[in-house]
Amino acid sequence: MSPTTPRVLVCIATYKERENLEPLVREILSVAPQVDILVTDDNSPDGTGQIADRLAQEDPRVHVNHRAGKLGLGTAILAGLRYAMEHGYDRVVSMDADYSHHPRYLPAVIAGLDKHDVMIGSRYIPGGGVANWPLSRQMMSAAINAYVRLLMRLPARDTSGGFRGYSVAFLRRVNFKNLISRGYSFQQEVLLRCRLAGARIGETPILFEDRRFGTTKVNPWEMIRSIWAITRIGVASLFGNVPR
Ligand SMILES: Nc1nc2c(ncn2[C@@H]2O[C@H](COP(=O)(O)OP(=O)(O)O)[C@@H](O)[C@H]2O)c(=O)[nH]1
Numbered sequence: 496m497s498p499t500t501p502r503v504l505v506c507i508a509t510y511k512e513r514e515n516l517e518p519l520v521r522e523i524l525s526v527a528p529q530v531d532i533l534v535t536d537d538n539s540p541d542g543t544g545q546i547a548d549r550l551a552q553e554d555p556r557v558h559v560n561h562r563a564g565k566l567g568l569g570t571a572i573l574a575g576l577r578y579a580m581e582h583g584y585d586r587v588v589s590m591d592a593d594y595s596h597h598p599r600y601l602p603a604v605i606a607g608l609d610k611h612d613v614m615i616g617s618r619y620i621p622g623g624g625v626a627n628w629p630l631s632r633q634m635m636s637a638a639i640n641a642y643v644r645l646l647m648r649l650p651a652r653d654t655s656g657g658f659r660g661y662s663v664a665f666l667r668r669v670n671f672k673n674l675i676s677r678g679y680s681f682q683q684e685v686l687l688r689c690r691l692a693g694a695r696i697g698e699t700p701i702l703f704e705d706r707r708f709g710t711t712k713v714n715p716w717e718m719i720r721s722i723w724a725i726t727r728i729g730v731a732s733l734f735g736n737v738p739r
């Protein structure tokens with residue numbers, strides 16, 4: 496690889512993704528053979544972590560971070576971003592493990608980082624969309640995005656999705672201290688911290704499709720926790736109290 500080729504890490508957080516993980520990893524490596532992959536698994540009881548270990552044994556591009564138990568999506572993604580910062584990557588992309596974020600969009604997310612510090616795989620710009628998601632989830636997502644835009648004034652249409660690329664050099668300038676979020680509101684909180692650090696934020700359209708196998712880990716309790724966290728973060732930002 497030439498010294499100018501950026502080193503890219505794709506981070507996948509998994510909790511009970513036994514059927515999805517292997518085909519996803521193989522497809523990522525076929526559309527983007529230059530990337531490394533980090534799977535952060537929270538001791539999934541269905542054996543996802545062992546599948547990740549086998550994939551890592553078979554291919555040196557695959558790495559696994561085992562955590563002791565279900566510690567939340569936000570902290571899993573943060574662990575991936577930190578891993579990228581500590582291991583000399585130039586770009587890091589986070590995506591879900593359930594095929595809602597299709598690897599076919601990876602090249603556009605990665606290429607967008609030539610001109611942006613943060614690149615969002617976006618459902619809510621022209622060309623993007625959502626397929627097969629229950630109407631209740633679509634309405635929830637629309638409401639959360641509207642609420643976040645009002646509270647945090649983020650210059651992006653899709654602030655809640657987890658398909659994101661970041662410039663690692665830029666992430667080093669972002670203040671991650673005292674994050675409020677452990678779960679799904681991590682997406683909004685990190686985007687806000689990035690904006691406070693002066694991020695150029697771009698979006699590229701994706702079609703988000705409902706998961707292929709397994710069930711969502713979002714439950715009413717997680718929803719309430721995230722909305723409460725978003726409210727706390729939004730109010731803190733209105734008063735200029737988010738660390739920058
Ligand atoms: N490591 C880890 N991954 C998680 C956790 N919660 C959710 N995930 C993963 O985060 C991604 C999104 O979760 P999902 O249940 O599909 O949420 P939804 O798409 O909003 O319904 C999936 O890859 C999950 O396996 C967690 O606590 N820890």
Ligand SMILES: [Mg+2]
Nearest residue numbers: 591593595706
């Ligand atoms: Mg999902």
